[in-house]
Amino acid sequence: MNTRTPARTALDSAQRGDGPYVWRFNTYHRVVHGVVIVSFFLLTLTGLPLRFSCALWSAPLIRLFGGVETAGLIHRIAAVMTFGYFGAHLAWLARLIVRTEDKRSLFWGPNSMVPQPRDVVDFVRQIRWYLGRGPRPSFPRFSYMEKFDYFAVFWGVFIIGGSGLLLWFPEFFSRWLPGWVYNVATVIHADEALLASGFIFSIHFFHVHFRPDKFPLDAVMFHGRATREYMEEEHAELAEHLPREGEPSRVAEADRLAPPPTPRQTLLAAVLGFAALAVGVLCIGGILWAVSFC
Amino acid sequence: MNGPMTLNHRSWVGVLLLAALVHLPPPAAAQAPGSTAGCALCHGNLEFLRQHSPDLPTARRRLVTMEHIRSSAHADSTCASCHRGFERWPHAATSRSIECGACHGEEAAAWHQGVHGEPDQPGAEPVDCAQCHTEHHTASLDSLRTGSARAEMNATCVGCHETSGLPAGDPHLDQVGCASCHRAHDTRDVDEVDASVSPASQVETCGSCHEEVAAAAHGDVHGEALGEHRRVGLATLELLGAGAPPTCTTCHGTHGMTTREGPVPMVQTEVCGHCHEHALETFDDSYHGQANALGSVAVASCSDCHGTHGIYGADDPRSMVHEANLVESCGQCHEASRAAFVLYQPHADHNDKENYPLVYWSYRLMTALLVGVFSVFGLHSALWIVRLTLDSLRASKGGA
Numbered sequence: 001m002n003t004r005t006p007a008r009t010a011l012d013s014a015q016r017g018d019g020p021y022v023w024r025f026n027t028y029h030r031v032v033h034g035v036v037i038v039s040f041f042l043l044t045l046t047g048l049p050l051r052f053s054c055a056l057w058s059a060p061l062i063r064l065f066g067g068v069e070t071a072g073l074i075h076r077i078a079a080v081m082t083f084g085y086f087g088a089h090l091a092w093l094a095r096l097i098v099r100t101e102d103k104r105s106l107f108w109g110p111n112s113m114v115p116q117p118r119d120v121v122d123f124v125r126q127i128r129w130y131l132g133r134g135p136r137p138s139f140p141r142f143s144y145m146e147k148f149d150y151f152a153v154f155w156g157v158f159i160i161g162g163s164g165l166l167l168w169f170p171e172f173f174s175r176w177l178p179g180w181v182y183n184v185a186t187v188i189h190a191d192e193a194l195l196a197s198g199f200i201f202s203i204h205f206f207h208v209h210f211r212p213d214k215f216p217l218d219a220v221m222f223h224g225r226a227t228r229e230y231m232e233e234e235h236a237e238l239a240e241h242l243p244r245e246g247e248p249s250r251v252a253e254a255d256r257l258a259p260p261p262t263p264r265q266t267l268l269a270a271v272l273g274f275a276a277l278a279v280g281v282l283c284i285g286g287i288l289w290a291v292s293f294c
Numbered sequence: 295m296n297g298p299m300t301l302n303h304r305s306w307v308g309v310l311l312l313a314a315l316v317h318l319p320p321p322a323a324a325q326a327p328g329s330t331a332g333c334a335l336c337h338g339n340l341e342f343l344r345q346h347s348p349d350l351p352t353a354r355r356r357l358v359t360m361e362h363i364r365s366s367a368h369a370d371s372t373c374a375s376c377h378r379g380f381e382r383w384p385h386a387a388t389s390r391s392i393e394c395g396a397c398h399g400e401e402a403a404a405w406h407q408g409v410h411g412e413p414d415q416p417g418a419e420p421v422d423c424a425q426c427h428t429e430h431h432t433a434s435l436d437s438l439r440t441g442s443a444r445a446e447m448n449a450t451c452v453g454c455h456e457t458s459g460l461p462a463g464d465p466h467l468d469q470v471g472c473a474s475c476h477r478a479h480d481t482r483d484v485d486e487v488d489a490s491v492s493p494a495s496q497v498e499t500c501g502s503c504h505e506e507v508a509a510a511a512h513g514d515v516h517g518e519a520l521g522e523h524r525r526v527g528l529a530t531l532e533l534l535g536a537g538a539p540p541t542c543t544t545c546h547g548t549h550g551m552t553t554r555e556g557p558v559p560m561v562q563t564e565v566c567g568h569c570h571e572h573a574l575e576t577f578d579d580s581y582h583g584q585a586n587a588l589g590s591v592a593v594a595s596c597s598d599c600h601g602t603h604g605i606y607g608a609d610d611p612r613s614m615v616h617e618a619n620l621v622e623s624c625g626q627c628h629e630a631s632r633a634a635f636v637l638y639q640p641h642a643d644h645n646d647k648e649n650y651p652l653v654y655w656s657y658r659l660m661t662a663l664l665v666g667v668f669s670v671f672g673l674h675s676a677l678w679i680v681r682l683t684l685d686s687l688r689a690s691k692g693g694a
Binding site for chain 1: 578579580581583584585587588589590592593628629630631632634635636637638639642644650652653656657660661663664667668671672674675677678679680681682683684686
């Protein structure tokens with residue numbers, strides 16, 4: 001344990017430590033996450049200036065997007081992208097359910113994304129670990145934090161997307177809805193979006209990238225694989241069942257050994273990852289600025 | 295007014311002396327002394343004037359050529375019309391130029407009323423006719439109303455009132471004279487009730503050109519408020535102070551006036567929001583206000599919903615925002631505007647539980663959600679940092 005291999009100092013925490021690489025996210029996961037990143041940034045960068053129109057940076061940012069009208073168009077295009085990936089994901093889930101033999105495992109147990117009592121237990125254990133009252137909890141395939149992030153997108157698309165549609169087509173919806181609905185929709189859309197962007201750019205970034213044991217980057221969602229040591233640290237319960245050299249996985253066919261990311265993949269993942277982190281951190285700075293000085 | 299004069303001995307000596315001095319041919323007998331042409335003999339000759347004046351500036355002031363006179367408003371008058379007793383040379387000690395007011399009585403009386411005739415600053419000298427009109431090259435009233443003479447006169451005003459020139463982009467620049475708004479002779483300070491530009495007089499003064507606008511503004515909420523202040527007899531300075539009802543210049547400015555489309559556009563949120571602070575705050579919370587603040591020209595600003603001149607309270611049927619007119623007013627932008635649609639509250643206040651309970655509670659709920667989520671996960675993250683730091687400290691101690 002005292003020998004520090006060069007891999008331990010890798011920028012990308014998914015490439016640190018010993019052991020063979022294993023696949024964590026497949027191409028579909030990574031592509032969808034990429035679309036989420038792009039659409040989410042477009043929505044945030046064109047929406048935050050409206051929410052904080054009083055801030056010094058908002059007018060220049062809107063000009064960068066070609067003015068209020070063009071920025072509004074980009075916001076709507078990104079909204080369509082969002083509804084698109086959301087619909088595509090629902091279809092993919094349906095396909096996954098149909099194709100999976102052990103359907104129960106999708107909805108319950110250590111491989112499921114569905115929140116369950118053990119997540120509450122894990123949360124309590126995590127707090128106990130913080131306070132020095134117990135060992136670091138071992139997470140299954142998805143930690144309670146990852147489940148929260150995943151379902152936050154559902155919640156966000158429903159709440160922000162729904163209120164956004166109302167505000168996009170107010171005349172149309174006024175056939176059935178009174179005008180004050182748009183007052184409420186404005187408040188909900190703006191604050192829920194502030195919650196979403198603020199959460200992703202601070203809490204999600206901290207959970208995944210910025211906490212001391214992962215800093216400064218975890219590119220597992222970009223190249224899809226991580227070292228065995230990474231998995232033992234982050235998903236200890238799953239790691240026990242991950243394949244070792246020359247033997248298949250004991251829990252899922254998808255859990256296969258992976259070739260290490262090529263230098264080019266590593267570089268690309270780092271560039272994309274750091275670019276996204278930088279924009280997100282700038283957004284947090286802008287939000288804090290606006291909240292303090294407006 | 296002045297009959298034919300015969301030259302006496304002394305006059306002739308003077309003329310001959312002049313001719314000898316400046317080598318001029320002797321004057322023709324036709325140029326009778328006392329006639330305009332006769333005066334020009336000496337007053338058209340700077341060299342002669344210099345010999346007989348204490349200094350060059352005085353000589354220059356005494357220089358009057360026939361061209362000066364012919365192009366002035368006084369071309370049809372003779373020198374003797376205004377300068378009495380100068381027929382002989384050397385001029386008699388009793389010779390005097392008459393006051394302009396002898397002919398221009400009305401103007402002189404008005405001048406006496408105004409700030410140029412009776413300066414309100416102690417020790418200040420009156421600004422006399424010649425300082426604006428010059429002594430001889432006086433422009434005619436007709437020429438002052440148009441063209442270069444007006445520009446010259448404006449330049450004369452700005453010569454003293456250095457900071458008062460109209461800046462580029464002002465819609466009045468090169469279009470009106472200073473006197474059009476400030477009056478030519480009865481010019482007063484803005485804080486005098488009777489000044490043409492006082493808050494109490496602006497609607498009349500501006501309305502002399504902008505008739506329709508003034509008529510509309512007279513009866514609307516701003517005009518009513520102004521009228522009310524005048525009825526109860528508030529001093530002019532109070533009309534200029536904070537909380538005063540708006541006059542023309544309150545919204546449009548004075549020198550460097552703004553226009554809706556012009557090079558210096560009126561920023562309505564600033565102008566209207568100066569008094570209507572709460573309306574501006576709630577506007578800024580709406581999409582209209584946010585897009586407006588970011589430079590959208592398509593989105594509604596104050597006057598798109600409330601009008602410009604002719605603004606009435608929401609309970610007045612003449613108002614654009616009266617409930618009977620909302621569908622039409624909103625319909626200017628929102629094509630499918632209908633009764634349900636105009637139930638939108640463009641100035642909803644999320645802190646006003648009485649009037650906007652839904653917005654109030656939505657805002658409270660969302661704020662609680664944000665504070666809750668960020669508190670829980672913020673603490674969760676902070677404790678995580680503490681734990682990892684403690685562990686690594688312990689590990690490095692153990693390792694050492």
